[in-house]
Amino acid sequence: MTARGTDQRRRPSTFAAALAVAVGACAVLALVILYLPRLVVSYDLAGMQVTAQQRLTAIGDARRTMLQAIGGVVVFYSAYVAWRRLRLNQEELQATRDGQVTERFTRAIDQLGDGALDVRMGGIYALWRIGETSARDWEPVIAMMAAFVRTHSPWPPPIGATDVSTEAINQLPPLESRAPDVQAALTALGVLCHKGALRSG
Structure with missing residues (x-):
């Protein structure tokens, strides 16, 4: 079997694994957003007499705070990924320039x-x-x-x-x-x- 065939088999499996991880992460995140605020509110309001509407409001506030925190993490991670990609692009560009200079240097030496x-x-x-x-x-x-x-x-x-x-230099x-x-x-x-x-x- 050729290396190309092996690469073609690897790509779908890699994509499927990445898709499975993404779906799993989304499912876990959804469960956390749905159920964790209720647990937090139940823990905070333990022993307190509150109406159902107040409990729902507290759960909504906790869920909104959690979503804002998750959004902040996503924004920070996106900024980090963009910065890292920029650094990699700069390093690749520098490596390309160094390779071009080395090639020009070698060609010039041959010309000498x-x-x-x-x-x-x-x-x-x-x-x-x-x-x-x-x-x-x-x-x-x-x-x-x-x-x-x-x-x-x-x-x-x-x-x-x-x-x-024996001639003078100026001659x-x-x-x-x-x-x-x-x-x-x-x-x-x-x-x-x-x-x-x-x-x-």
Whole structure:
């Protein structure tokens, strides 16, 4: 037998059990409302001489008070259920957002290792955006950016067949032209570190 068939058999039995519990609870509640006020009034008026009309009035008042108390309990329980459902929805929404951020982070890391420059640039900007919008992922983003800069900016820079190890730094082509992905990562690091300092301060 398949799992679907088992689930289909379970659902009617679960519904029947819930329906039986609800019917039983309603029956007990009806009995309580009908007979408990009479017992309470009989106990309170024990030994007192009262007319039948006065007894009926006392029973009606007791029943009305009991209904009001039950109504208050129902309202309180409904409010609790609504609050609990709201909390669960918020937790589910947060879990969904965390999953989306994790997926974006993983995709951006994959892009950083791509051989195409434009793909690496896309990964850098994706990580930059994650670092700005997710405080929990700020430190991992910083670490990944720093690792990218360390591994993609060797010294001396390999510019054709020219040995630039003895050249002055200001004689080299600017970083944004010879390694635009490293320049973008450095810019992202500067912005994220500045915003992190402002946030912690």
